[in-house]
Amino acid sequence: ILNVEQSPQSLHVQEGDSTNFTCSFPSSNFYALHWYRWETAKSPEALFVMTLNGDEKKKGRISATLNTKEGYSYLYIKGSQPEDSATYLCASTSYDKVIFGPGTSLSVIP
């Protein structure tokens, strides 16, 4: 994988559902993996920065895992709420480069 890929591109879930999405990134020269939350008409806000294989981070109902050997990270949202509706960006960083994925757009339907 030369670029950072995210799947799915968009997701619609009912309030209360749990959901997850994937970020795939180049595993060579890996330095860190960032997750950002980006609400419409606002600026991206950092959720997690992860560096170690097997890292797990949690913030409230949102958690993320990291597999640097196979080049993927999962973001989980437990019990989705309408305020979770946003685009979730991941970015893979090497020593000299940061590559952002295209994002996963999440809509939580009340």
Next chain:
Amino acid sequence: NAGVTQTPKFRVLKTGQSMTLLCAQDMNHEYMYWYRQDPGMGLRLIHYSVGEGTTAKGEVPDGYNVSRLKKQNFLLGLESAAPSQTSVYFCASSYRRVQNTEAFFGQGTRLTVV
């Protein structure tokens, strides 16, 4: 707590016109970045700066120039705007290299070149 502030928020230019986008941060960050975001694509780095008086090219620098005369400000210039530069531009700053730590983003400038 202003954080990262971008001006203007919206602009429409005619092909060939020039303009400057201003980014200001009040967090005393060393590193500042300009990105553009286009539909279906991730944020792409245009130029960045690792400190006052320094600038460097990113992934997509052609057609843009930048200056960092003061630590808190990072300016992005378009000398002769082209329709391909229609995009949403985001400025970001970070305490250390963005590879090491989180970046703080401005709210974006939506630029349309007609």
